[in-house]
Amino acid sequence: MTKKVEEASLAIATAVKLSRVQVCPMYPITPSTHVPEKIAEYIANGEFDATLIDVESEHSAASAFLGSVATGCRTFTATASQGLALMYEILPIISGMRFPGVMAVANRALSAPISIWNDHSDAVSTRDQGWIQLWVESSQEALDTIIQGFLISEDSKVQLPLMVNFDGFTLSHVFEPVDIPSQAEVDKFLPKFKPVFKLDVKKPMTFGPIGFPDSFMHFKKQQQNAMINALEVVKKANSSFKKSFGRSYGDGLLDLYKMTGAEYAVIGMGTLCGTAKVAIDKLRKEGKKVGLIRIRCLRPFPEKELQNAIKNLKAVAVLDRHISLGQEGPLFTDIRSAIYCNDITINSYIAGLGGMDITVSHFEKVFKDLAQGKQKGEWLF
């Protein structure tokens, strides 16, 4: 193990190398560009034995991803924002064909107005397409989650693609110390990819046939079951990762911060949680009983774990970095639905769209609202 000062993008590229990925179809897009750049460098230097496919668009990157996994290769790609939007057509095909693999998304706002900065609108709006979605808070977690991602995604009970979401710029371009595990350590943790089915001329099979109305729904039910299985598998990967590397992120699904004895909590995803922790530390010193619930796994949604985490609270605030226009923050929708039976105030805050800063004072305001018994959230400008 070595310690290095890395930005999340470079940490992810290193994790891809350590995971012995065989194929990387890549189409660079801001702010995910450093990922393919570093992977290309590793391959060119002879440090990484993988095939990089230069594709002509993200649609092709996702299509090549599908084809590559079909042949039984461990596959990785990275994208962001409009790139993910262009991949959208292929996303449910990859998950519907039950192809495991990992994609890193450097979360960035969707146009218009054009924005290269961070929010969660790109990935959150793909949440229904059968990809497991993990959301990370630090460069270290980004590296660790890529390695865990292959283990989860390739698990025989899961067999689904997985998205690792890391905030554009706030994480993708920020340098922080990262522990880089050795190849031997990762090899011990992550076994070789053994596909259930693969394209092989010696044993011909048909992939992607038509699903008539009498069968289509059965396949969707299978996918749903696999997604629900993933809840346990994510937890297991998190705990076995801890055994091997000494690091873990909550229970793998939720990462709780200062929730012991807390009366009020904020719920969010990604780097805004780092800012929340600073605010919580400050408020705790003032004697206020506040905490943080970080959603690490958005799909499958950890409903029971969430009910458990909030059961002793008086009120929670959900911070969405995305808005389902015409409705509300999608994370808020999920959480309110999960805790419907709990007698608790839940407020929705929309924050940080298109890279607008979320600061400690925002969290202080949110906690003040909760403590004052305010029953309605707002947009935090």
Place this chain on the structure above:
Amino acid sequence: MQVIFMAKVTVKKKKEKFTPGAVVTEPASSLKNKTGDWRTFRPIINQEKCIKCYLCWQYCPDSAIRIDEKTGKVYVDYTYCKGCLICMHQCPAKAITKEVEKK
């Protein structure tokens, strides 16, 4: 219509009706899956006009034009013919005509 991915497939040593990802694990499953019942028009070959150029056989997108190995005559495999009539349009001898499918 018979659902092709219902073919015997074993996952985790247990027989499952539906394979993950709808993979069809055996080749030639179209033999079990008859598709000729979509047809609106039925191509009819007039063997007397046929000059055995086999253009219809070449152009058929579903390989539903067959050649009798003994006689060299062409015939339509109505189990798979979708009635697209490409054969009729290609035939230089105008030996293929159409009829509305009656069932």
